[in-house]
Amino acid sequence: SAVISQKPSRDICQxxxxxxxxxxxxxxxxxxxxxxxxxxQSLTLIATANxxxxxxxxxxxxxxxxxxxxxxxxxxxxxxxxxxxxxxSIYLCSTxxxxxxxxQFFGPGTRLTVL
Amino acid sequence: AQKIxxxxxxxxxxxxxxxxxxxxxxxxxxxxxxxxxKQPSSGEMIFxxxxxxxxxxxxxxxxxxxxxxxxxxxxxxxxxxxxxxxSAMYFCAMTPWDSNxxxxxxxxxxLIIKP
Numbered sequence: 001s002a003v004i005s006q007k008p009s010r011d012i013c014q015x016x017x018x019x020x021x022x023x024x025x026x027x028x029x030x031x032x033x034x035x036x037x038x039x040x041q042s043l044t045l046i047a048t049a050n051x052x053x054x055x056x057x058x059x060x061x062x063x064x065x066x067x068x069x070x071x072x073x074x075x076x077x078x079x080x081x082x083x084x085x086x087x088x089s090i091y092l093c094s095t096x097x098x099x100x101x102x103x104q105f106f107g108p109g110t111r112l113t114v115l
Numbered sequence: 116a117q118k119i120x121x122x123x124x125x126x127x128x129x130x131x132x133x134x135x136x137x138x139x140x141x142x143x144x145x146x147x148x149x150x151x152x153k154q155p156s157s158g159e160m161i162f163x164x165x166x167x168x169x170x171x172x173x174x175x176x177x178x179x180x181x182x183x184x185x186x187x188x189x190x191x192x193x194x195x196x197x198x199x200x201x202s203a204m205y206f207c208a209m210t211p212w213d214s215n216x217x218x219x220x221x222x223x224x225x226l227i228i229k230p
Contacts, residue, residue: 001162033217042206042220043160090158103150104218106160 002027002095004107012113013083020079021110023093028073030096033104034066037090046091049076083114117142119207119221127227128197135182136192136224138207144168147211149190150218151181154204163205166190202228 003026013019023032034046046066047055055068069077080087094106118141128134140149151163166174166181174181182191194201207221 037158042222043218045217048217092158092160094160103162103165105162106152109158109160111158 001103002029002105004093004095004105006093006107006110008110009108010111010113012115014115015084017083018079018081019083019112020077021091021093023076023078023107025074025095030073032070032076033094033096034068034076034078035092035094037092037109039088043092046078080112083112085114088112088114117144117209117211117219119209119219121207121221121224123224124222125225125227127229130199130228130230131196134194134197134201134226136194136205136207136226138190138192138221140188140190140207140209142188142209142211144211147209149181149183150208150210151179151190151192152206152208153201154206154223156203160206164192197228199228199230202226 005024007022011019032049035043036046037043045058046061047057047068049055049068049070051070051073057063065081067079078091090109090111092106092109094104096104120139122137147168149166153161153163164174164176164179164181166183173183178195180193182193204223204225206223208218210218
């Protein structure tokens with residue numbers, strides 16, 4: 001199974017600033033996913049990050065607010081730009097396990113609080 | 116529309132008892148995968164168990180088993196001999212055939228094990 005690490009694990013940020021979250025996988029993977037989990041809610045997919053192409057964003061999420069990089073098959077970053085208190089959430093990256101319907105593996109998450 | 120429904124927002128269970136967490140799904144696809152994840156208060160998402168739509172036998176992983184009833188479109192999680200460490204949020208999720216591994220999530224069930 002893939003092992004995923006995320007940095008930072010948590011942060012407290014001021015309104016109007018930006019935070020970049022890093023996601024590192026211990027093996028090469030084709031697809032990486034970024035999720036947001038607002039307090040008391042389920043997970044919402046922000047975007048799918050593919051190496052060598054632009055990220056695919058879900059409805060309600062835009063590149064200007066959540067720019068994503070995917071420079072290689074083991075690494076991705078998500079930036080939360082011009083933050084507001086509504087951005088306070090857990091941000092999780094995940095990757096598919098491989099062929100078929102294998103499980104998705106998740107990073108430990110980044111707990112973001114915006115003041 | 117594809118959807119996951121978890122009707123139990125919260126459950127209290129006595130330690131050592133078995134617990135069943137309900138999950139129903141809605142899809143017109145013939146091929147799909149069903150997952151259960153555990154999310155402790157730390158925020159990480161821990162994969163528990165997977166069931167493929169064509170798997171004839173119910174999946175089992177240690178104390179976890181998935182009661183898969185395809186005709187009823189239900190995929191309930193059964194935890195045997197519950198432990199205090201089982202207290203967490205539990206999410207049911209589905210990946211349809213053509214989703215590129217994207218997951219559709221239920222709202223979650225908060226399970227609290229009482230000593």
